[in-house]
Amino acid sequence: MAEVNVALIGYAFMGRAHSNAYRQVTPFFQPALRPRMKVLCGRDGAAVREAADRLGWEEAATDWREVVARKDIDLVDVSTPGDTHAEIAIAAARADKAVFCEKPLANTLREAEEMLRAVKKAGVTHMICHNYRRAPAVTFAKQLIDSGRLGEVRHFRGTYLQDWIVDADFPLVWRLQREKAGSGALGDLASHSIDLARFLVGEIVEVAGALETFIKERPLPDKPRKKGRVTVDDAAISLVRFAGGAIGTIEATRMAPGRKNYNRFEINGSEGSLAFDLERMNELEVFFRSDPGGVQGFRRILVTEAADHPFVKAWWPPGHIIGYEHTFTHTVYDLLEAMAAGKLPSPNFEDGVRNQKVLDAIVRAARSRRWVKV
Numbered sequence: 001m002a003e004v005n006v007a008l009i010g011y012a013f014m015g016r017a018h019s020n021a022y023r024q025v026t027p028f029f030q031p032a033l034r035p036r037m038k039v040l041c042g043r044d045g046a047a048v049r050e051a052a053d054r055l056g057w058e059e060a061a062t063d064w065r066e067v068v069a070r071k072d073i074d075l076v077d078v079s080t081p082g083d084t085h086a087e088i089a090i091a092a093a094r095a096d097k098a099v100f101c102e103k104p105l106a107n108t109l110r111e112a113e114e115m116l117r118a119v120k121k122a123g124v125t126h127m128i129c130h131n132y133r134r135a136p137a138v139t140f141a142k143q144l145i146d147s148g149r150l151g152e153v154r155h156f157r158g159t160y161l162q163d164w165i166v167d168a169d170f171p172l173v174w175r176l177q178r179e180k181a182g183s184g185a186l187g188d189l190a191s192h193s194i195d196l197a198r199f200l201v202g203e204i205v206e207v208a209g210a211l212e213t214f215i216k217e218r219p220l221p222d223k224p225r226k227k228g229r230v231t232v233d234d235a236a237i238s239l240v241r242f243a244g245g246a247i248g249t250i251e252a253t254r255m256a257p258g259r260k261n262y263n264r265f266e267i268n269g270s271e272g273s274l275a276f277d278l279e280r281m282n283e284l285e286v287f288f289r290s291d292p293g294g295v296q297g298f299r300r301i302l303v304t305e306a307a308d309h310p311f312v313k314a315w316w317p318p319g320h321i322i323g324y325e326h327t328f329t330h331t332v333y334d335l336l337e338a339m340a341a342g343k344l345p346s347p348n349f350e351d352g353v354r355n356q357k358v359l360d361a362i363v364r365a366a367r368s369r370r371w372v373k374v
């Protein structure tokens with residue numbers, strides 16, 4: 001089996017999730033290309049060395065520029081905050097490496113477009129990590145929609161709710177600073193709902209929007225007695241129109257007490273409906289009008305049947321459920337298979353740019369308080 005030498009930049013939340021995916025993908029999926037966990041890169045030498053040992057990387061490094069230029073690296077994985085995505089991804093593409101980048105693709109539409117130009121010019125493989133597409137229930141929902149079971153799709157209702165900044169004393173971390181994160185709940189959470197909407201329903205062509213920052217100042221992480229300004233949205237709401245005629249809503253917030261990672265969508269078509277909730281990610285709720293009268297109603301499909309449900313056959317027998325981390329393993333598997341086949345995986349930087357155009361349009365719509373074309 002041929003190998004792909006991977007360099008991972010960033011080793012905290014997503015760095016751990018991606019490391020786990022590279023470790024699990026070969027034993028469970030036997031991809032045509034096997035990832036070799038070559039270098040982990042961060043900024044603090046001692047901390048990155050400790051993380052490399054713990055997460056299973058051969059080497060640790062502190063200068064991403066040196067790492068992406070190395071001849072023995074084939075794939076660069078960008079798992080850092082948004083302000084570094086463009087610089088790292090463009091340098092990696094210019095060094096002829098495949099690039100796997102976390103979402104949102106960049107902090108601005110311009111940066112995202114530059115990234116797309118760079119990977120196209122270099123002719124390298126590129127992928128963006130919208131991992132929820134590969135929750136088996138979501139992939140199964142896509143199969144149901146594509147096979148026509150829902151009929152003509154009319155509604156998409158996406159909500160992505162969390163509560164981790166509801167406390168006004170929560171510090172001003174990078175995710176609350178526009179220069180680091182680009183935006184708040186919008187880019188962090190709504191970008192996932194937008195990707196699911198595009199994946200399942202189609203292109204979004206027009207949006208209206210509202211953004212709100214409820215807590216405008218927060219304690220500085222290193223000087224808790226001092227406060228700094230929050231420069232991103234706490235909450236984002238959008239009405240959307242799809243190219244195919246459907247309409248939808250997308251709501252994202254980190255200010256919904258009790259909601260931890262409530263990534264939910266419901267889709268209604270002329271012949272039926274389906275609903276997904278990440279916190280019950282092995283299940284899909286479906287309703288079909290064609291079901292016999294008298295027993296019609298929503299039913300809960302446990303999406304673990306190897307014969308019908310994508311990805312699950314690599315894991316456990318039916319009913320032996322899987323979790324959040326598996327979505328990353330599935331994503332990495334498809335990336336490796338695409339690299340082996342010389343094909344472009346999906347979603348890729350084209351999708352990242354289209355997603356960013358929707359994010360950008362929501363910001364413009366919120367500012368102007370008008371509908372805006374994407």
Ligand SMILES: NC(=O)c1ccc[n+]([C@@H]2O[C@H](COP(=O)([O-])OP(=O)(O)OC[C@H]3O[C@@H](n4cnc5c(N)ncnc54)[C@H](O)[C@@H]3O)[C@@H](O)[C@H]2O)c1
Nearest residue numbers: 010011012013014015042043079080081082102103104129
């Ligand atoms: N796919 C998902 O579901 C998902 C979930 C969470 C975060 N994300 C995305 O992943 C990215 C990282 O988020 P996170 O939650 O892992 O953040 P994090 O704060 O947990 O980790 C960021 C990592 O990047 C490192 N880093 C920061 N600047 C760096 C630099 N200049 N050079 C090298 N390393 C640097 C930090 O040391 C840290 O290891 C963001 O783009 C975020 O939007 C995606």
